[in-house]
Amino acid sequence: MFHIFCPYCDERREEEEFHPNGQAHLVRPADPDSVSDEAWGDYLFFRDNPRGIHHEMWVHRLGCRKFFNITRDTTTYEILETYPMGEQPTITAETARVRHEQGVQTADGGWQTVGARPENSTLNEETPS
Amino acid sequence: MSEAGSETNVSRVAVFDTHPVEPIDAESPLAWSRQRGLVDAAGGSGQVRAVERPFLGHLILRGGAITLDEAVRAELGINLPGKPLGLNLDADGSRSVQWLSPDEWLVIVPGGEEFELENRLRERLGDAHFAIVNVSGGQTLVELSGEKAREVLMKSVTYDVHSHGLPVGKAVGTVFAKTSVNLRRPSEDRFELVVRRSFADYCVRWLRDAGREYGVSVESPTS
Ligand SMILES: [Zn+2]
Numbered sequence: 001m002f003h004i005f006c007p008y009c010d011e012r013r014e015e016e017e018f019h020p021n022g023q024a025h026l027v028r029p030a031d032p033d034s035v036s037d038e039a040w041g042d043y044l045f046f047r048d049n050p051r052g053i054h055h056e057m058w059v060h061r062l063g064c065r066k067f068f069n070i071t072r073d074t075t076t077y078e079i080l081e082t083y084p085m086g087e088q089p090t091i092t093a094e095t096a097r098v099r100h101e102q103g104v105q106t107a108d109g110g111w112q113t114v115g116a117r118p119e120n121s122t123l124n125e126e127t128p129s
Numbered sequence: 130m131s132e133a134g135s136e137t138n139v140s141r142v143a144v145f146d147t148h149p150v151e152p153i154d155a156e157s158p159l160a161w162s163r164q165r166g167l168v169d170a171a172g173g174s175g176q177v178r179a180v181e182r183p184f185l186g187h188l189i190l191r192g193g194a195i196t197l198d199e200a201v202r203a204e205l206g207i208n209l210p211g212k213p214l215g216l217n218l219d220a221d222g223s224r225s226v227q228w229l230s231p232d233e234w235l236v237i238v239p240g241g242e243e244f245e246l247e248n249r250l251r252e253r254l255g256d257a258h259f260a261i262v263n264v265s266g267g268q269t270l271v272e273l274s275g276e277k278a279r280e281v282l283m284k285s286v287t288y289d290v291h292s293h294g295l296p297v298g299k300a301v302g303t304v305f306a307k308t309s310v311n312l313r314r315p316s317e318d319r320f321e322l323v324v325r326r327s328f329a330d331y332c333v334r335w336l337r338d339a340g341r342e343y344g345v346s347v348e349s350p351t352s
Contacts, residue, residue: 008231009301010213014287016304062309063302064213064230 002077004058007084008066017062023047024055024069051075053093058082142251146244147263157183158269158329159349167333168349175344176277179336181329182270183349186243188236189229190250192259197234200253201226204246209234216300216313227300227313235311235323237270269329273336274319277343282320284339286312290320306335 002015029035029043048054054074059067071080071089080091159181162168190197198209207217210228218225224242227235238246247261273282282290288303289295290312300313308331311323324332333347 008213014304016287062304064233065302066230 002079004070004079005082006060006063006066007068007082008064009060013060013063017060019059019061021057021059021067024057050093053080053091055089055092144244144247144251147265148241148244155184157181157349157351158326159183159333159347162330162333162347163349163351165330167330167337167347169346171346171348173344173346175275175340175346177273177275177281177336177340177343177345178278179333179340179345179347180272180274181347181349182272184240185265185270186236186238186240186246187263187265187268187323188238188243188247189262189264190234190236190259191232191261192254192257193232196254196257197259200250201234201236204249204253205236205238214299214301216298216315218315222315225313225315227311229302229311237323240265266326268323268325271322271324271329271332271336272319273322275343275345277340278320280343281336281340281345282312285335286310288312292317295320305332306339308332 003012004015004018005012006018026043029039032040035043052073052075054072056070056072057067058070059065066085068082068084069087069089070082071091072078073080081089083089159168190201194209194211198211201207201209205219205224205226207219207224207226209226210217213228213231215228216225217227224238225236227237229235236243236246243263243265247263250261279290285306286303288301295301295312295314297314297317300311302309302311304310305312305322305324308328309325310332311321313321313323315321322332337345337347339345
């Protein structure tokens, strides 16, 4: 089980209270009538599936019932930070490696939770593509 | 149901008194449990005691904290809990305001007061951006006390119910035996569970089972 920090309740809660809701920071085209079918289809149906840092929207379903964002590593399940709707992540795919090398695990404000580490780390090793 | 939409300043909002003009028998959410023999007539000698407080007035307030705080303080004499997970009560503990989320609070008052309170709040709030919903019929409150009340909760919720995790004046929305609950700590010696009406019977069955080893009684005063 994870302990996830809800930025609205301002404390860590059991994973059981939360529910993931897919990729965060999707922007709806301002004028849907003028975008191409392809752009609209991308917006509606196509989502990133990165290996590594991913920004996701979660909801504190059985707590305050608010949506918020999580920066998560999809290979280690490590939750690096949580932040309210409307804010930007402080950790991205570009910054994560740097922060890791420096031994920095916490986001500003110490919001992150450290999740379960994989039992077999070789399975999760980055392979050059 | 008596309609009173025209009596309020905010005539575009339909409000109605959920208390019938003619008194009729009301059934508490634990009526089914009582019928099935799961409600005790009087408190037993066990170490856990659950008492339903049915027919209270439950109002959900939504809006900005500053606007609502002024209105609630003026009409109810209670400060709106500004910080997350706050629970404020009046002097004798019969009226309370609970933080639910950054723009949402639960007000619980003695049954019958909620309609008048709603009207007074609407009048005071005027054209402010807010919402008030009477949810009295949708949920019920169960008080949990006794020296093993905390032990029963430890089996039922993942939340830390020790006094350092859930001190007096704190209330959390969390998971109770796989259903949702508003778990409140109004005083040192008791907890309050605000549960959905349709889950009240399930929660009572759970409490009876979890409290069996300590001796548990479930009471529900009839109307
Ligand atoms: Zn929350």
